[in-house]
Amino acid sequence: MYFLLAWRNIWRNKRRSLITILSITFAVLLACVMRSMQLGSYARMIDNSVRFYTGYIQIHKQGYWNDKVIDNSFEYDALLQKKVSHLQGLKLDVPRLESFALASFQSQTKGTLVMGVDPDKENELTRVKEKIVQGTFIKSDDDGILLAQGLAEYLNAQVGDTLTLISQGYHGANAAGLFPVRGIARFPLPFQNNQLIYMALPKAQWFYAAPGLVTSVSLLINKPDNTDRVVAQLKSEIDAKVYEVMGWKELVPDLLQSIELDNISGKVMLWVLYLVIGFGMFGTYLMMTAERKYEFGVMMAVGMQRLRLQAVIFLEISMMTTVGVLTGIILSLPILTYFHFHPIHYGKEAAKAIESFGVEAVYPFSLDPVIFTNQAYAIFIMAIVLSAYPLWTIYKMNPVESMRS
Amino acid sequence: MATLIQATEVSKVYHKTTVPVNALNGVTLRIEEGEFTAIVGPSGCGKTTLLNILGGLDHPTQGKVEIDGTDITTMKDSDLIDFRLHTIGFVFQAYNLIPVLTAKENIEFIMLLQKKSKKEREIRAIELLTRMGMVDKANQRPGELSGGQQQRVAVARALASNPRFILADEPTANLDSTSASNLLDLMAEINREQKATFVFSTHDQRVMDKARRLVTLRDGAIISDITR
Ligand SMILES: Nc1ncnc2c1ncn2[C@@H]1O[C@H](COP(=O)(O)OP(=O)(O)OP(=O)(O)O)[C@@H](O)[C@H]1O
Ligand SMILES: [Mg+2]
Numbered sequence: 001m002y003f004l005l006a007w008r009n010i011w012r013n014k015r016r017s018l019i020t021i022l023s024i025t026f027a028v029l030l031a032c033v034m035r036s037m038q039l040g041s042y043a044r045m046i047d048n049s050v051r052f053y054t055g056y057i058q059i060h061k062q063g064y065w066n067d068k069v070i071d072n073s074f075e076y077d078a079l080l081q082k083k084v085s086h087l088q089g090l091k092l093d094v095p096r097l098e099s100f101a102l103a104s105f106q107s108q109t110k111g112t113l114v115m116g117v118d119p120d121k122e123n124e125l126t127r128v129k130e131k132i133v134q135g136t137f138i139k140s141d142d143d144g145i146l147l148a149q150g151l152a153e154y155l156n157a158q159v160g161d162t163l164t165l166i167s168q169g170y171h172g173a174n175a176a177g178l179f180p181v182r183g184i185a186r187f188p189l190p191f192q193n194n195q196l197i198y199m200a201l202p203k204a205q206w207f208y209a210a211p212g213l214v215t216s217v218s219l220l221i222n223k224p225d226n227t228d229r230v231v232a233q234l235k236s237e238i239d240a241k242v243y244e245v246m247g248w249k250e251l252v253p254d255l256l257q258s259i260e261l262d263n264i265s266g267k268v269m270l271w272v273l274y275l276v277i278g279f280g281m282f283g284t285y286l287m288m289t290a291e292r293k294y295e296f297g298v299m300m301a302v303g304m305q306r307l308r309l310q311a312v313i314f315l316e317i318s319m320m321t322t323v324g325v326l327t328g329i330i331l332s333l334p335i336l337t338y339f340h341f342h343p344i345h346y347g348k349e350a351a352k353a354i355e356s357f358g359v360e361a362v363y364p365f366s367l368d369p370v371i372f373t374n375q376a377y378a379i380f381i382m383a384i385v386l387s388a389y390p391l392w393t394i395y396k397m398n399p400v401e402s403m404r405s
Numbered sequence: 406m407a408t409l410i411q412a413t414e415v416s417k418v419y420h421k422t423t424v425p426v427n428a429l430n431g432v433t434l435r436i437e438e439g440e441f442t443a444i445v446g447p448s449g450c451g452k453t454t455l456l457n458i459l460g461g462l463d464h465p466t467q468g469k470v471e472i473d474g475t476d477i478t479t480m481k482d483s484d485l486i487d488f489r490l491h492t493i494g495f496v497f498q499a500y501n502l503i504p505v506l507t508a509k510e511n512i513e514f515i516m517l518l519q520k521k522s523k524k525e526r527e528i529r530a531i532e533l534l535t536r537m538g539m540v541d542k543a544n545q546r547p548g549e550l551s552g553g554q555q556q557r558v559a560v561a562r563a564l565a566s567n568p569r570f571i572l573a574d575e576p577t578a579n580l581d582s583t584s585a586s587n588l589l590d591l592m593a594e595i596n597r598e599q600k601a602t603f604v605f606s607t608h609d610q611r612v613m614d615k616a617r618r619l620v621t622l623r624d625g626a627i628i629s630d631i632t633r
Contacts, residue, residue, distance in 0.1 A: 001510070008505035400457050
């Protein structure tokens with residue numbers, strides 16, 4: 001019956017309660033969409049550069065990150081492999097030998113980035129195969145190479161053509177070779193699309209005269225959030241003088257910084273939104289207390305304890321809040337789900353600008369549950385704090401005085 | 406008859422305005438079980454103040470009030486609320502009822518506060534509504550009832566808690582004369598049948614005529630006390 005009482009009290013001023021509930025709904029909806037968009041784009045940015053390129057964690061020879069030369073390569077030996085394989089939540093380890101080479105075909109020549117990879121592992125990390133537009137991916141014992149589309153177009157090379165690569169190998173050795181093109185792949189990021197060459201790891205080690213050596217091992221872990229923990233674990237187990245271990249936050253610090261900056265501005269907007277809604281909620285609580293003073297007085301006079309009366313009012317506030325929050329979440333779900341699976345594409349101009357930062361120009365929405373729970377917490381905490389006013393009023397109320405008015 | 410209420414040398418001074426108001430000046434009054442007593446007097450003489458103090462809604466500045474031998478003037482707030490719930494039935498001048506509850510639910514509400522079972526509440530609510538001739542309006546909300554009907558439901562609610570006595574501050578002030586005298590007749594009948602004690606205040610001469618004891622106040626003091 002207390003529940004019934006609270007429920008009916010909400011509807012005695014239909015318009016006001018509806019406005020209150022709808023304003024909460026609107027705030028939650030707006031906040032969810034905003035956060036989903038932001039978190040989704042962050043996830044996409046991180047994915048683009050981390051998931052499809054650097055991996056969440058990388059192991060290098062100590063000093064490689066500051067001086068990325070082939071001489072700073074190391075042996076991914078059995079002992080290191082064993083330590084890596086015991087890491088918590090490890091999904092995949094991807095060894096690479098990266099360096100530069102001059103590629104020429106007929107009259108064209110261009111500087112390129114050569115990646116010696118284990119084709120299967122590389123594909124699992126970066127899904128290169130999905131990007132292939134012509135020919136096939138390389139095999140693990142392949143003599144041939146995979147070209148990025150932009151590079152292929154520049155060189156005017158097709159599948160089946162043979163390129164000449166020239167570079168400097170390990171410890172100054174000469175590096176030169178002929179490499180048939182097995183496939184061409186299109187990469188979303190311009191800096192990759194214009195210069196990337198994939199080569200099987202053994203072939204790259206042969207080319208650079210660096211047998212058994214790699215420049216980096218990228219790790220893919222189950223939960224990106226665990227990156228710091230896994231990095232710490234790895235650091236404690238291997239010799240820090242020989243190896244350097246870096247999490248993705250160190251690998252792409254600029255990205256992280258711009259994400260954090262954007263995140264702060266997003267949060268400020270949320271707070272402003274909540275402030276506005278909070279005033280609305282408070283106004284409702286204020287009025288529902290003021291206009292029912294007489295009634296509260298009668299209830300206390302006939303024997304209702306203050307605490308019980310407070311409980312009924314709190315129940316009213318909670319119900320209004322819950323209905324508002326749930327409706328907001330329910331309304332936002334289809335919108336978020338739709339844009340999660342059908343990301344917004346930027347207009348041509350904006351797309352160019354964004355791609356130049358190395359990020360794909362699409363806006364997928366995030367469906368992270370945190371988006372919903374955070375809005376719910378924020379509104380509920382606000383409701384609890386603001387309900388202090390009616391509860392305090394009841395606590396201080398004198399039934400005789402409130403009935404005199 | 407046993408003494409139910411004993412007010413001794415009760416005074417009340419309000420300091421709200423610059424000049425203190427002596428609403429009650431040393432009122433001593435004894436009410437016995439089964440009485441049907443009217444407190445009368447001109448406006449501002451202190452009727453409401455006296456009833457509020459007798460009902461434990463307000464504290465006297467001086468003096469004390471005992472109910473069944475218990476001094477209620479020293480009770481702490483939450484004990485006093487429970488005391489009112491179990492011992493006193495209240496009927497006010499108007500807007501007694503919770504507007505969002507039906508007549509029946511309003512009567513049940515007081516028993517809910519007393520933690521009576523659902524079954525017991527329903528039986529008693531229907532019984533009281535029948536007694537007040539309101540059973541056909543059981544599911545109407547106060548807004549759908551006339552003033553007289555609302556007051557009858559209020560009396561039913563006051564009786565529902567099985568109180569030791571009922572205090573009614575000008576229960577007929579907002580009623581036309583027919584409804585007023587009907588309500589009083591009902592109260593008088595219940596007083597006779599169930600030995601329920603009623604103390605009520607009024608302005609209305611015809612209502613006064615139905616009281617068996619008439620206590621007249623003037624300027625916060627009793628100037629006459631007649632039992633017929
Ligand atoms: N809360 C209060 N603050 C200040 N003065 C008060 C208060 N309550 C009552 N009074 C004053 O005390 C006196 C007695 O008031 P009370 O309400 O008891 O009179 P009453 O006999 O019930 O009058 P009425 O017939 O108009 O209802 C009046 O002068 C009134 O102005
Ligand atoms: Mg009065």
